[in-house]
Amino acid sequence: MKLPVILASASPRRVELLKQVGIDAEIRPSAIKEDLSDDLPVTESVQRLALKKTRAAANIVSDGLIIGADTVVVSDQGILGKPRDISHAREMLRALSGKIHRVITGIAILEQPGGKSITGFEETKVVFKALSDDEIIAYVNSGEPFDKAGGYGIQGKGALLVDRIEGDYFNVVGLPLQKLNQMLGSWNINLLRL
Numbered sequence: 134m135k136l137p138v139i140l141a142s143a144s145p146r147r148v149e150l151l152k153q154v155g156i157d158a159e160i161r162p163s164a165i166k167e168d169l170s171d172d173l174p175v176t177e178s179v180q181r182l183a184l185k186k187t188r189a190a191a192n193i194v195s196d197g198l199i200i201g202a203d204t205v206v207v208s209d210q211g212i213l214g215k216p217r218d219i220s221h222a223r224e225m226l227r228a229l230s231g232k233i234h235r236v237i238t239g240i241a242i243l244e245q246p247g248g249k250s251i252t253g254f255e256e257t258k259v260v261f262k263a264l265s266d267d268e269i270i271a272y273v274n275s276g277e278p279f280d281k282a283g284g285y286g287i288q289g290k291g292a293l294l295v296d297r298i299e300g301d302y303f304n305v306v307g308l309p310l311q312k313l314n315q316m317l318g319s320w321n322i323n324l325l326r327l
């Protein structure tokens with residue numbers, strides 16, 4: 134790819150997923166506050182946050198394609214971000230146990246110079262198996278929940294919490310690769326041909 138790619142994210146998962154499809158991105162995480170506005174549909178909020186992350190990176194990047202993303206879990210109890218502490222993590226997993234939830238990732242791509250930008254989102258449905266209190270405590274004790282939306286990581290031991298999914302697996306991990314490739318089409322880029 135001619136243009137350098139900058140990832141406006143501190144998520145090690147996103148770095149790895151980009152590598153998987155041939156993008157060796159520079160990492161420029163943004164320290165923005167991740168407030169989701171209540172008066173917008175969640176699909177809008179995650180796109181806005183993703184764009185905010187790319188704009189923050191654009192202040193220090195003069196040349197290239199900047200990619201940002203934001204992932205949330207939406208259960209029947211509302212939007213779940215990352216757990217604050219152990220009891221919050223347990224509470225989240227109890228809320229997800231035995232039920233279906235949605236994982237939504239907003240993506241933004243911003244080009245520098247010029248600031249042309251587009252946003253999009255992807256949604257995956259995830260069904261959790263019914264979890265006992267013991268299982269929830271054991272999983273939280275693994276430490277895995279803490280930097281992850283909804284308090285689990287499907288790519289780790291969290292795989293054992295999941296009964297089935299419908300949609301893009303990579304979206305659950307934090308970066309929907311198919312959607313990203315489709316959006317890169319706006320720059321005539323197809324990652325399959327890189």
Ligand SMILES: Cc1cn([C@H]2C[C@H](O)[C@@H](COP(=O)(O)OP(=O)(O)OP(=O)(O)O)O2)c(=O)[nH]c1=O
Binds near residue numbers: 186203236281282286
């Ligand atoms: C549901 C789920 C989420 N996650 C992660 C993906 C995201 O990294 C994280 C959600 O937080 P985000 O705020 O989307 O991302 P981040 O804080 O890790 O990184 P940055 O803001 O710098 O871009 O949860 C998993 O790794 N596995 C999962 O199964």
